[in-house]
Amino acid sequence: KQEVTQIPAALSVPEGENLVLNCSFTDSAIYNLQWFRQDPGKGLTSLLLIQSSQREQTSGRLNASLDKSSGRSTLYIAASQPGDSATYLCAVLQTGANNLFFGTGTRLTVIP
Amino acid sequence: DVKVTQSSRYLVKRTGEKVFLECVQDMDHENMFWYRQDPGLGLRLIYFSYDVKMKEKGDIPEGYSVSREKKERFSLILESASTNQTSMYLCASSPGGSLYEQYFGPGTRLTVT
Numbered sequence: 001k002q003e004v005t006q007i008p009a010a011l012s013v014p015e016g017e018n019l020v021l022n023c024s025f026t027d028s029a030i031y032n033l034q035w036f037r038q039d040p041g042k043g044l045t046s047l048l049l050i051q052s053s054q055r056e057q058t059s060g061r062l063n064a065s066l067d068k069s070s071g072r073s074t075l076y077i078a079a080s081q082p083g084d085s086a087t088y089l090c091a092v093l094q095t096g097a098n099n100l101f102f103g104t105g106t107r108l109t110v111i112p
Numbered sequence: 113d114v115k116v117t118q119s120s121r122y123l124v125k126r127t128g129e130k131v132f133l134e135c136v137q138d139m140d141h142e143n144m145f146w147y148r149q150d151p152g153l154g155l156r157l158i159y160f161s162y163d164v165k166m167k168e169k170g171d172i173p174e175g176y177s178v179s180r181e182k183k184e185r186f187s188l189i190l191e192s193a194s195t196n197q198t199s200m201y202l203c204a205s206s207p208g209g210s211l212y213e214q215y216f217g218p219g220t221r222l223t224v225t
Contacts, residue, residue: 034213034214036216041200041219041221042218042219043116043202043216043217043218043219044202044204044216045216046213046214046215046216049213089154089155091155091214099145099157099160099170100155100157100214102154102155102156103154104152104153104154105154
């Protein structure tokens with residue numbers, strides 16, 4: 001069964017710093033990988049989706065990469081801001097399945 | 113923009129009650145999903161539906177059932193609520209096929225006392 005891991009579980013950085021969040025998965029047979037943001041007590045907001053044939057996707061200050069063969073993805077956040085403080089979740093869509101497998105998230109705090 | 117709405121943001125029910133959680137999406141998506149989210153366990157899939165009246169069990173279907181009578185609406189039913197079903201429940205939808213993003217609703221925080 002697919003297992004998705006996110007390390008670290010929590011991260012604090014000063015405002016303006018560039019940072020990288022990590023996601024690893026055990027089974028490389030995936031259709032896509034999706035990064036989400038979740039604010040406390042709220043639902044999930046989709047940030048980026050990378051298809052299995054792609055290496056990276058960019059949106060504004062966010063850049064997500066995918067290395068399927070090694071079972072890894074990273075989310076790069078440039079010039080972090082206090083408004084970026086949230087929990088970031090990655091999820092993979094397994095080949096042959098319709099549901100996502102989620103990591104437990106990285107809680108990011110950006111200190112002003 | 114895709115919009116997924118859930119009937120309640122917060123709900124408090126008593127043990128043994130029958131509970132209905134409603135989810136509606138406005139983008140004509142084929143697929144709809146119910147997850148629960150618990151600290152340390154992440155999101156786990158309860159049920160999903162890929163068409164009207166069709167449903168598939170997810171990882172943790174025990175104690176739950178679902179109903180999809182119309183394409184835009186997917187209901188999660190707790191037949192007899194128990195305290196271990198206290199959780200955040202999240203609904204999602206996606207277009208047909210496997211290459212598309214899932215869009216999530218705001219969540220329902222259910223407390224069973």
